[in-house]
Amino acid sequence: MSDMDTGDIASTPEPPYYAVVFTSVLRPDHDGYYETAALMAKLVADSPGYLGHESARGADGLGITVAYFTDEAAIKTWRDNAEHAAARARGRAEWYSGFELRISKVERAYGFRRAD
Amino acid sequence: MSDMDTGDIASTPEPPYYAVVFTSVLRPDHDGYYETAALMAKLVADSPGYLGHESARGADGLGITVAYFTDEAAIKTWRDNAEHAAARARGRAEWYSGFELRISKVERAYGFRRAD
Numbered sequence: 001m002s003d004m005d006t007g008d009i010a011s012t013p014e015p016p017y018y019a020v021v022f023t024s025v026l027r028p029d030h031d032g033y034y035e036t037a038a039l040m041a042k043l044v045a046d047s048p049g050y051l052g053h054e055s056a057r058g059a060d061g062l063g064i065t066v067a068y069f070t071d072e073a074a075i076k077t078w079r080d081n082a083e084h085a086a087a088r089a090r091g092r093a094e095w096y097s098g099f100e101l102r103i104s105k106v107e108r109a110y111g112f113r114r115a116d
Numbered sequence: 117m118s119d120m121d122t123g124d125i126a127s128t129p130e131p132p133y134y135a136v137v138f139t140s141v142l143r144p145d146h147d148g149y150y151e152t153a154a155l156m157a158k159l160v161a162d163s164p165g166y167l168g169h170e171s172a173r174g175a176d177g178l179g180i181t182v183a184y185f186t187d188e189a190a191i192k193t194w195r196d197n198a199e200h201a202a203a204r205a206r207g208r209a210e211w212y213s214g215f216e217l218r219i220s221k222v223e224r225a226y227g228f229r230r231a232d
Contacts, residue, residue: 008141008178009139009140009141009178009214009215009216010139010216012216012218015218019135019137019218019220021135021137021182021222023125023126023170023182024125025124025125027230054139054178054180055174055178055180056172056173056174056178056179056180057172057174058171058172058173058174062124062125062170062171062172063172064170064171064172064180064182066137066139066180066182092228096228096230097229097230098125098227098228098229098230099125099227099228100125100126100128100225100226100227100228101225101226101227102128102131102135102222102224102225103222103223103224103225104135104220104221104222104223105220105221105223106137106218106219106220107219107220107221108218108219109216109217109218109219110216110217111214111215111216111217112208112212112214112215112216113213113214114143114212114213114214
């Protein structure tokens, strides 16, 4: 999976659900990367079983995107999206010096939101 | 868990293992945050069952840190570290406008590293 535009903390339901953790390092030359990432962020939101995503990339080029899905079937559906597959191929060929993708099952979660 | 300094893609073993995904938003005033984050990155590396971590924070203040551990016992050991507990308390009181922590079991993983 390619990573996506930055936003807020995802509002996810009670576990269990799935988290796809995509960690990547951008090459210095990555023309078109951010445009494609923004498009993927829009597309995944319409993919069945999508629950939300979070994305951050630091000044050093290391980025982490976590996308949340209801189950493994939802992850497979997004993986098989044709535009997503094309973006992944371009990422591997042009944009990334390396990445790691980890598919995990969220067992517990808790959060904190400041009241003020 | 507080988040940590930025680095490289973590080298993790074959699954299964655990991923603790910590997503946070910093308040505009967060004096001492980065110093504490760097200290936590050093401490966690010595915690039993630690496998590695990755961290990224974008210009908008949203950060994601993922720490990898062998099992739930290792996560509990790090949670119970006294300096880590103090850092978490300070994060909640001073640094974060919000966070979400998700404990997940990594079932599958694959990566790519460019040869050139």
